[in-house]
Amino acid sequence: MSLWFVLALMTAAAVFAVLWPLGRSPRLRGGDEAAIYKDQLAEIARDQSAGLISAEDAAAAELEISRRLLSSAKADSDVPAASHLYVRRTVAVLALVGLPLLAGALYLRQGSPTLEDVPLAARATVPPASASLETLVAQVETHLEKNPKDGRGWEVLAPVLLKLGRADDAVRAWRNSLQYNGETAARRADLGEAIAAAAGGVITAEANTEFEHALALDPNEVKARHFTAVAAQQDGRSEQARAIWRDMLTKAPENAPWRPLVVRALAQLGGVAPELPGDVAAASKDMTPTQRAEMIGGMVERLATRLKQNGDDVEGWLRLVRAYLVLGQTDKAKQAIADARQATGNSPDRLRALNDALKDLGLEG
């Protein structure tokens, strides 16, 4: 049975509900007041015979009710009974045409006639490969809901939650992972990261405690060290932040994947990365111009992607705009400015900071 068929049947039923009484010959006119008063009189007689009221009370009540009976009979007689064929036909036509039109218009305003029902039972057959990330996360969460002690599950889930932006849930997941998998420096640092993310990137005292825990377990835990530096930077202790980052770069292996991140952080603070043969900048020296362009392009793209996800970072936007200008991609720079304004639009302070800085860059204010 198609949807339209069902809807048509329903409409027919509704129209019938209006047309039916119009076509029927009028029934008896229902009850009237007089009937009530007559019943009341009968009631008095009954009460009197049952000995519930005295004869004189009954007489007084009968007198009153009879008076009401008379006046109601007078009122009833002056109601005309009439039949208005013309009005009835108008109502019938309106019902026949107006009812479906009105209901249809109201329904189509927000209805989705093309969508099928999707009861849960029908959906368990969806193969995992085609399931979206969120679906998978939901499945893992359901599993963990029933088996909360599955430490591995929490461990797998936590970083995904953080990526999905569900920082609060990630905090909970890391805590559970710590509880059921045991304490390691890496898990402590991850928990701290999640707490900071939940606080909008601010390294709170709570997050800092976790980093301290991690460093107590392993003084060289990279993530914990990095975030300790970020905390120092946020507190205005730039020198200390620079010192930590420099130390990290000195100790780190050349191919450490986080190296570019730290270098960038350091550069942002105005610090110069220690001259090492394995430094990114140095590496780029040996590249062909194409390779170098690719590397720079890749870095810019990463920045752009990050800003798309989190547009609050005014400094980031400015760097992106500057990078596009240096690369000669004016269109993209303009696009980035527009994006930045939109992303920071809900916070007047950030928007003002952005506009001021753009003016400094010599761009339209």
Place this chain on the structure above:
Amino acid sequence: MIAEAGHYALALALALALVQSIVPVIGARLGDPRLMGVAASTSIGQFAFVLFAFGVLTTAYVVSDFSVVNVYENSHSAKPLIYKITGVWGNHEGSMLLWVLILALFSALVAIFGTNLPLVLRSLVLAVQGWIASAFYLFILFTSNPFLRIADPPIEGRDLNPVLQDIGLAVHPPLLYLGYVGFSVSFSFAIAALIEGRIGAAWARWVRPWTLLAWVFLTLGIAMGSYWAYYELGWGGWWFWDPVENASLMPWLAGTALLHSAVVMEKRNALKVWTILLAILTFSLSLLGTFLVRSGVLTSVHTFASDPTRGVFILAILCVFIGGSLALYAWRAPSLTQGGLFAPISREGALVLNNLLLTTACATVFVGTLYPLVLETLTSEKISVGAPFFNLTFGPLFVPLLLAVPFGPLLAWKRGDLLAAAQRLMFAGLCALLALALLMAWTGAGAVLAPLAIALAVFVIVGAMSDLIEKTGALRLAPQISLRRAAGLPRSTWGTAFAHAGLGVALLGIVCETTWNSERIAAIKPGDVVAVAGYQVKLENVVQRQGPNYREQVARFSILRDGQPIATLSPSKRAFSARGSSTTEAALLTRGLSQLYISLGDQSADGSISVRLYYKPLVVLIWFGAVMMAFGGLLSLSDRRLRVGAPKPARPARSLQPAE
């Protein structure tokens, strides 16, 4: 496909409600019975469609169809079936759908069972029901549509607010709505009478069952809500003078007044204009309650979502219906015929006193509820009007009311004899004095108010019974005769006695609970024993348990009396991860009419857990009294006989009581 059919059914219901609003009025003007007949068939059709829509939404919840936004936002596949069903109205959209479903149900009932009504009156009543229904269908379809869909449905829903995952949600809102919306019928009758310009004792007879029905449901709904708050919120309180509670209390007070003034109207053809006004006010207060709760003006567990457009829409509905009906009243009421006269000391007079006190009490609650809101809107200054205000204003108004309650049924119609009534209440008065003396002796004059209040409660209960004793002649006549008289007594007389006694019973519970409840708050470890009101409560252990969609921390307590274990209680705290929130499940032990109440607090680092223990003497009476009142209402409802108030002639006749 089913979900879409439900959506369309709602649109059709609106279309039918519009026809129902207009055609019968034209029919009544022209005097055309066929046009007036449209009212009945459209209201039945409208009910069928909205019932279908409601069924569709329920089905979507039961099968966890998360392609419906409303289901996704308020359900979870792991939820037990009962909460999937109750979750239908555990949210804004669904609860509005329940609202119109009940409205349509009442219209359909009037259409089916109102065959004894004059055709013109019935058509007009149904048309007014149609106006209300149209307004709310529009509200639902334009601001709170429960049938919106998601093209790419998520795999799991966001779950229902855990506080609402309780059997209370299955009972409280439907009962309350049956009460709120039930008063729409009285309202429609009042408006119809104003339009038609005819009103009399017959009108009161026709409207009586509807008012009673609504009142019974509202009474039960309020009592159930109070009991739910009592055991779910974990604070041991059963009434908080919270604006949302007040919003349900106001229609109850006005509805109680309406019930009584309608009796005067039916029996004596008096107080007609006033009764009409009360009918309008009662439903207006119901609408106001809906507005307060649904618009987001108040934030509470009842406010599922706040959206300014909804607030403005409901406010518009409120203004149109309240303003419109009062304007109609001001215009038409003076042309209505006035009723009979009566002496101040008479049954009518007693009922007028009842009305005065009830409406004043209602006005007090109204002021206490709305004043802070208005003040905040105008000056953005936040004040809170709480229990002290209501206790100081509401209490003094209820004391004279309760004192007068036993007198009412004993006074004769038209011209009563206060002295004779007082004589018949002598026994009740003696009982009250005895109770007072005993309590004073027992409490050692510590609390003066409590013994007085209990004496008042005893007076009300025994007074209600004296009326029955008087009418059946239980103490004067032979048992067989008085039994026969008891059987012959109208059920409405029994109903009055039960409802009035219920009032006293509830008062008894309230006074005992507030005066003598004991409370202990302690942080205890497994093995520790805490004593409260003669009971020893021992914490056995604390365990974690996994529920269908939550984890819970269950503490097992042994309750000992004189060293003998008498029961085990297991209060718990439940954590719902889907919403990241938790609930407290208090455990209750009912001993006789009193309750021992344990609710868990937080667990501290050293393994001890904080618990709140209450011993609440006679607390059950509060709700038992309300159930008694509702039972009295049902008894009266089942009495299909006509009510005649035989007027008392000037000469006092002492032999027999007038019939009810």
